[in-house]
Amino acid sequence: MLTADIPTPADLLELIDHRHPVSVTLTITSSPLPSDHERVALGLRNAIDEAERQIATLELSRSEAIEAARVVEELRGLLDDPEFWEQQSRSLVVLAAPGRVQAHRLANTVTDHVAVGDRFDTGALLRSVAFPNRAFVVLLSQGSARLVEIGPDHRPREHALDLPDDHAMMLEKTATDGQADIPRADGATGDRIERERYARAVEVLVRPIVPDDVPVILAAATDLVPAYRAVNTHPLLLEDGISVHPESLDDETLSAAVREILDAQHAQELAEWREHLGTQQAEGLGSSDLAEVARAATAAAVAELLFDMDDTAEGHIDEFGTITPAPDAGAATYALVDEIAARVLRTGGRVRAVRREDLVGDSPVAATFRFPLGT
Numbered sequence: 001m002l003t004a005d006i007p008t009p010a011d012l013l014e015l016i017d018h019r020h021p022v023s024v025t026l027t028i029t030s031s032p033l034p035s036d037h038e039r040v041a042l043g044l045r046n047a048i049d050e051a052e053r054q055i056a057t058l059e060l061s062r063s064e065a066i067e068a069a070r071v072v073e074e075l076r077g078l079l080d081d082p083e084f085w086e087q088q089s090r091s092l093v094v095l096a097a098p099g100r101v102q103a104h105r106l107a108n109t110v111t112d113h114v115a116v117g118d119r120f121d122t123g124a125l126l127r128s129v130a131f132p133n134r135a136f137v138v139l140l141s142q143g144s145a146r147l148v149e150i151g152p153d154h155r156p157r158e159h160a161l162d163l164p165d166d167h168a169m170m171l172e173k174t175a176t177d178g179q180a181d182i183p184r185a186d187g188a189t190g191d192r193i194e195r196e197r198y199a200r201a202v203e204v205l206v207r208p209i210v211p212d213d214v215p216v217i218l219a220a221a222t223d224l225v226p227a228y229r230a231v232n233t234h235p236l237l238l239e240d241g242i243s244v245h246p247e248s249l250d251d252e253t254l255s256a257a258v259r260e261i262l263d264a265q266h267a268q269e270l271a272e273w274r275e276h277l278g279t280q281q282a283e284g285l286g287s288s289d290l291a292e293v294a295r296a297a298t299a300a301a302v303a304e305l306l307f308d309m310d311d312t313a314e315g316h317i318d319e320f321g322t323i324t325p326a327p328d329a330g331a332a333t334y335a336l337v338d339e340i341a342a343r344v345l346r347t348g349g350r351v352r353a354v355r356r357e358d359l360v361g362d363s364p365v366a367a368t369f370r371f372p373l374g375t
Helices: 009-017 034-056 062-079 123-127 167-171 187-206 222-231 251-282 290-298 336-346
Strands: 023-029 091-097 100-106 113-117 135-141 144-151 154-159 216-220 302-308 314-317 323-325 350-354 365-369
Touching: 009 123, 009 336, 023 034, 023 062, 034 062, 034 091, 034 113, 062 091, 062 100, 091 123, 100 123, 123 336, 123 350, 135 187, 135 222, 135 251, 144 187, 144 251, 154 251, 167 187, 187 222, 216 222, 216 251, 251 365, 290 302, 290 323, 290 336, 290 365, 302 336, 314 336, 336 350, 336 365
Parallel strands: 135 216, 302 350
Antiparallel strands: 023 091, 023 113, 091 100, 135 144, 144 154, 302 365, 314 323
16 A cells, blocks of 8 residues: 555554564655656665665565565565656655555655664654644635645645635625615624625635644735634634735745744744743653653653654663663664654654754753653
8 A cells, every 4th residue: 555645643653563574664865846756766766776685684484585575576666656756745755564565755854764674764754743834825805715725845735715606795885885785784893794704704615624733824905804813713823924915925925924934933832832841840740851751751751742853863762761872773773762752652642853953952852741750
């Protein structure tokens, strides 16, 4: 089965817990540009060749060797699969084992890597779990309403809104100011009611399209901003909006404005989280100490973990959460922050990959706890 894009937490757990003597992980730098597909295909071909070389060094039974040959054959099948090449992104992670081949397109950049062992190397997928780089923009003006999605690795994508035929007329007055033809409230209150009715007709169509965990940004004519905010029911309509009139926004300007708003939102959330962490630490309910966070993750005490997406220090963490660092990567070692993140996910905690400068001090992790350690 071929899947794509960032896995859900449940999918991540299944991949983390997967075990088979022939488990192949390929991470390669990709590209969304069709002109680069030949280069990416060469990188994938070389990665498959390297995986085949690594498989040849394994001590496998006859049946396992047959399964391994099939895995390599299925991986090579990707090279000639036109559906596979229809959409790519900045990075590609391919996971393969007997009976399964999964490809995940990621918007963040990965380090080219080939691993063969008894488990998948899920580090690149864990590092893709970060703050959202995706948002929907509601562009609203008199006579025009659009919903545009901005993703981490694609141009603005418009979603059709099936508005009623008379939507544009909701803000128009009749020739007699509405006194004779259509009863209409007078003055500022009447204008507000009509604008909210106009905005609500858009909001009820936007709401089913936009997931609850994806931010919404408003780009509306000045007089329609309060109207849309008054009728909005989406939990992540951001306070910051785009002040430029929506009809004057081209794709490039719109994308740049959204990135600026998301970056500011990201920075604000991190600042608030660090302040919350400080409060939790004072109560014994948080830490930025790697060893302590590892013990807490093992004890199912971590509520939320932030970890350095670029940290690759290897080692081993035992069943009590004690860390044994390793000077170099090996068959029995793994990235320590990846293992901590996996243990947090297994126990229902939340994980987010961030940059080192977003954390506290020089530690690659920071976590809030459900309960103090040792209780």
